[in-house]
Amino acid sequence: xxxxxxxxxxxxxxxxxxxxxxxxxxxxxxxxxxxxxxxxxxxxxxxxxxxxxxxxxxxxxxxxxxxxxxxxxxxxxxxxxxxxxxxxxxxxxxxxxxxxxxxxxxxxxxxxxxxxxxxxxxxxxxxxxxxxxxxxxxxxxxxxxxxxxxxxxxxxxxxxxxxxxxxxxxxxxxxxxxxxxxxxxxxxxxxxxxx
Amino acid sequence: xxxxxxxxxxxxxxxxxxxxxxxxxxxxxxxxxxxxxxxxxxxxxxxxxxxxxxxxxxxxxxxxxxxxxxxxxxxxxxxxxxxxxxxxxxxxxxxxxxxxxxxxxxxxxxxxxxxxxxxxxxxxxxxxxxxxxxxxxxxxxxxxxx
Numbered sequence: 001x002x003x004x005x006x007x008x009x010x011x012x013x014x015x016x017x018x019x020x021x022x023x024x025x026x027x028x029x030x031x032x033x034x035x036x037x038x039x040x041x042x043x044x045x046x047x048x049x050x051x052x053x054x055x056x057x058x059x060x061x062x063x064x065x066x067x068x069x070x071x072x073x074x075x076x077x078x079x080x081x082x083x084x085x086x087x088x089x090x091x092x093x094x095x096x097x098x099x100x101x102x103x104x105x106x107x108x109x110x111x112x113x114x115x116x117x118x119x120x121x122x123x124x125x126x127x128x129x130x131x132x133x134x135x136x137x138x139x140x141x142x143x144x145x146x147x148x149x150x151x152x153x154x155x156x157x158x159x160x161x162x163x164x165x166x167x168x169x170x171x172x173x174x175x176x177x178x179x180x181x182x183x184x185x186x187x188x189x190x191x192x193x194x195x
Numbered sequence: 196x197x198x199x200x201x202x203x204x205x206x207x208x209x210x211x212x213x214x215x216x217x218x219x220x221x222x223x224x225x226x227x228x229x230x231x232x233x234x235x236x237x238x239x240x241x242x243x244x245x246x247x248x249x250x251x252x253x254x255x256x257x258x259x260x261x262x263x264x265x266x267x268x269x270x271x272x273x274x275x276x277x278x279x280x281x282x283x284x285x286x287x288x289x290x291x292x293x294x295x296x297x298x299x300x301x302x303x304x305x306x307x308x309x310x311x312x313x314x315x316x317x318x319x320x321x322x323x324x325x326x327x328x329x330x331x332x333x334x335x336x337x338x339x340x341x
Contacts, residue, residue: 062315066308070300156276191207191234
């Protein structure tokens with residue numbers, strides 16, 4: 001049952017990717033690289049630049065989620081009932097749809113409060129190389145915008161999470177891994193004067 | 196006959212409103228009160244629909260579709276992000292959820308969500324392309340006048 005559902009998600013992701021308008025991936029990675037380089041020049045520290053990237057991602061995520069809901073076809077498969085299903089949807093549908101990469105869910109916690117999204121290819125960092133001073137101690141999270149996007153998108157779906165890169169190919173790891181920790185299941189908003 | 200379109204955001208404030216086929220334009224003060232009433236009704240009715248459902252699964256298909264009175268019919272489409280699209284028509288109008296769904300999935304996503312000047316945290320939608328799309332959709336609808 002679970003396995004067939006995973007396959008469904010992968011299929012939904014493939015179909016969504018096929019429907020999307022594409023941009024040239026070199027254009028994307030070079031533009032993103034220029035953006036990160038400029039942020040590094042402007043920010044007082046690489047840590048601050050990483051935080052700034054995350055905030056930018058958040059603002060993207062809160063909008064992008066609308067397109068995800070409208071175009072991914074995930075709605076037809078029904079809403080996600082638990083964090084495990086959300087994780088599958090983020091990895092198999094959302095990553096495929098917007099980045100064209102196949103991601104997998106790794107090391108989900110038993111209580112369903114944490115999971116990792118692992119992916120080998122990262123179109124943002126295709127041509128990037130970090131100098132020793134930035135890579136050491138993970139000072140610059142080059143692709144931190146992705147963490148922000150996940151946080152922003154899930155927040156619009158009443159799930160408050162924290163995301164961070166725990167493994168990054170740029171920093172010498174063998175794969176990319178974003179750890180997502182669920183902080184809160186948010187209640188529905190109420191009208192301002194509801195009793 | 197189509198009377199009005201409301202768009203509410205997740206905070207229940209009315210971010211877009213447009214009316215048609217009324218003898219005279221609505222008084223702005225009454226309009227604000229009406230927005231409040233509708234948003235309050237949407238909230239309460241949603242709670243009601245979930246509580247009253249036979250299967251106690253909050254994710255089940257309990258969402259409000261439309262309701263009808265002798266004088267009008269109110270159609271609702273709610274996206275998972277809490278954006279709500281409400282259309283008011285005459286009571287004989289057919290199901291309009293398809294139209295509202297199209298409005299969200301194509302026009303709202305393309306012209307509003309992707310518009311850098313739109314603030315998702317609670318701005319009124321002030322976008323000519325979206326307004327034009329709304330007019331096209333509503334005026335072009337077979338039930339616009341009849």
